[in-house]
Amino acid sequence: MNDNMRISRRDIIGKVTAVAAAIGAFAKLGARAEAAPTIDQATAQYVSHPVLGNQCSWCTQFVAPSSCQIVKGTISPRGHCKYFATKLP
Ligand code: SF4
Structure with a gap:
């Protein structure tokens, strides 16, 4: 070498x-x-208020303080969409 x-x-x-x-x-x-996130708020039917007593801050997809793992844009902790999935027992 x-x-x-x-x-x-x-x-x-x-x-x-x-x-x-x-x-x-x-x-x-x-x-x-x-x-x-990949889904726009209109497609997710997102609203900035609770629906039937459920809200984003109780959803498995919510990321505090104001985001979501799957829905684009600013997400209110008191919002809701059709993909809501509770993280409460
Ligand atoms: S309900 Fe869940 S999936 Fe829908 S916007 Fe809120 S945190 Fe995201």
Whole structure:
């Protein structure tokens, strides 16, 4: 092996660290893409008030303070849509 073919321990550690950072960055992007709401409020029949005593803050999809995992836009904790699914027992 000549001097041009030698790889230092520092080079290997640097490359492994760069690959690990790239994998972490892609993983974060994937997680964000999965979490993005896809349904518009009209399609979900969203309203900004409770319906039949049910409201967004009691739904499994609600993300405090004012978002939803599946419905786009600002979501009131006291709102409701046709996808309501209670998180209460
Ligand atoms: S009822 Fe649930 S699914 Fe519908 S907007 Fe509210 S939090 Fe989202």
